[in-house]
Amino acid sequence: MNKYEKDQLLEQVMVEYGNELVRLAFTYVKNSETAKDMVQNAFIKCYENLDDFRFDASIKTWLYRITINQCKDYLKSWHHKKVQAKHFIQDTAQNILPSAEHKVLAKSEQQEMKDFIFALPANDREVLYLHYYQSLKLEDIAEMTGVGLNTVKTRLRRAKQKLKRKLEEAAVYG
Template structure:
């Protein structure tokens, strides 16, 4: 593939899939700037490996797989673990100075559903995100995650069951 073709194709996929990939990365790392950085890494890898892409699958599927792998690698990294420790310390320090009641209530209502989904184990959270937020078919999800279609269906079913239980418990506890 010639450089002009690669440049054109990269620009096309960046425009077409950039926002989707950032949302996908955010579902893993829960930080918008980090998500953007990881997607930038995805596009760099895409550009470097375009010559070896065989078009056996859709380029979207390939980009999702690269992005997910980037996120998983980041979450295993030493840097991420240190950021988590620093964040924990900062949050603990902030809790010493209570915020106003309205701010707490507003934040609670905005984050409630997202937090419930993010509290799911990663294997369930990723299929829920890809299925409901990205509107991907189970076959596409299976291809992206490199797992059987039936595993995707099982994870979706179990995630729904867990979410239902979590929501019922929250209602019983007065949330």
């Protein structure tokens, strides 16, 4: 593949999948700017490795896999842990005297649902997002995440059970 073809293909996949990949990355890193950085890095890796891509799978699946790996590597990094500690300290300080706007947002049902989903472990969040928000088939999720179909089914079932329990607890205590 020559440079022009690579440039054209990269531009096409950036337009076609960019927003989806940012949403996917956000489910991992929980920060929109960091999610955009993860996707940018994924596109760079895609471009660098296009000559090695055999087109055995779809390029979308390959991009999802690259993005997921980028996010997982980032979450393991020292930089992320340092940023998390900083945000925890800032959030704790803000929660002492929350603003009226913050109180309204915290009470909204949509925010509460996001909180419940983000409280789930990454593997559970991942399958929920890919299945319900990206409308992907379980087989595609298995291919993208690199785990078996039965593992995906188990994670999805477990994630739904955990989410149901959290919602029921919130209804009882809320």
